[in-house]
Amino acid sequence: MSGASGFEAYDGHDEHDEGHGGGHHEEPSTPEHRKGHKGDNGDGPVDGAGNGAGPDQPPRIPLPRASVEDTGRPLPVLDEPPPPAPLVLEHRVLKALLGAWALAACSAAETAAVEDHLGVCGSCADEALRLREAVGLLQRPESLDLDPGLRTRVLAGCLDRRPPRIPLPEWATPYDAETARLDALLQDFGDAEWHAPVRLRWFEADEATSRRTTVAGVMAHLLSVDGLVAVALGLDDPMGEIPPDAPTPAGRTESYWRASHFPPTRSVRAPWREQSHDLVRTVSFTGSTSGKLSVAYGDFALPLHDAMLDRAFECWVHAEDIAEAVDYPYAPPSPRHLNRMIDLAARVLPAALAERRRTGLASPVPGRHLAPAGEPGRSLRLEIEGLGGGEWLIPLDSPAAVGSADHEVAHVALDGVEFCHLAAGHVSPAEAAAGQLGDREAIRDVLLATASLSRM
């Protein structure tokens, strides 16, 4: 490209010029400015010998900083300054200006000088035309918000045409989908969004609890807690050398936050995404055998497939936190995935109830007898409405008992998303819009136990 050498030559000239003062070396950018300095016009001390113009070149690049005293030479015959004197620039300077000119990003005087030049210089005129046409090709980037449903449809269509030899385990698909949705939400975030304040909310000892962080802090939280699954699978721990306060989600998060001298930034997105892709990939390979693996959360553990479901749930919940913080809409998971998340909560509820009873938070079993393991016991019918809903019978008296319609003592009906918000600690048991029928104590216990599933 012939222009390149011209640039370099011009660059050299520029450096030379900068020696005179701060690099603001050309004529001032506005006509007003020009008028203020019109005494300088055309007779600045031109160090131009090296810039290739003929020796008889009329007015050169004016230097605003030159004082009148320094420039005693008379103006070359320019009689009428009122309209700013036409700027005369040499070919290579004009050529270098063509991009700015095409974008209408030069001063009026430069524009006029370029346009005069185009009338006499064929090569510049050709380039000018080309660049002007190129400007017409600049378009605002289209919105990058892709319908997350498209991902599901496209991937399903592909897998239909060519069944995968290494499929995703079904229990890993909610995590795959939710991490992709969150990543898409983060796509266009600028610094303002990354540092937007977020309040993480959950329930602890039946009290609403919260912790302040930022959008980037939430992502650091997801990264460090997803790391529990990574560790269980033998992948690298994102905590690296950081010793966690406790091997729990909160312990890992707090120490991860603290270990960094600066608040988390957008730079947390890439490692989070890489880890989430690695998790999906690894569980597809370990496949059926990995189902037996257990993921330690510190004070409890979940089988791998439930842990992946739990992480999908957390990913959605925190994506909602983030979306709310930056005022974006965010839809719930697909009904099929929502259903699995609700199912996970329903399955761990009996153990949560037992734990609450053990610690005196829940009312003792009214009957004298606990239901024997594997036997039907007193049950609450959990009816989840909406897409992804269904019915679950929650055994109330023992995690080992089997839910039974014959022993139904209470019936709670609520919307699926509302139930998930309750389980996430984003809605209090008292405020949850739930239709209730039957044993009020049992209902209260179950709603409180659902909220107690939440954690940082």
Next chain:
Amino acid sequence: MAKKDAPPRWDRKMQQRLARGEAAALGELYDRFASLVHGLAHRVLGDERAADGITRDVFTHVWEHPETYDPKQGPLRSWVAGLTHRMAVQRLRATETAALTEGGEGSTEDLERKVRHASVAARADYIVQSMPAPLRAALELAYFQRRDYRQAATDLSITEDEARRRLRLGLQLLSTAHDAGAPPGYGGAA
């Protein structure tokens, strides 16, 4: 030529994983390229549903025929962009031709002009997305934010000379969108 920031290793591994039939690889491929594919298709076709369809076709093609990508020919990204371009232009020509034969307005020349226009616009999008970030930033300031080159220089903490250079170079790259007759030119500027 090819920039070093997208290691060809990722491209090659991705191809191997796709060939092996790893569903997780397909998901990663989608996550990396879906917005590129959909954006280009939408630029050519100007229609959300049609762009969805091209997105489906492109990923289906890559999933079914991962071996048709040759890492020696360039980055996977350019290849996917070229594939998208071809499919989208093909679709545009097909729908426009169908409209024409059903008695729509316009001539075959109009049709060709429309196709060429859409094709150049999509190539320009790709060039802007793939050009070095400093050039893109300068163009954005000058064009979308209407900063003159001196203001752009201040905004970017560069010399005015450098600002002029970036604007000119950026437009020079962009102007190559008019060149390539066919998509193989894709990525030439990247």
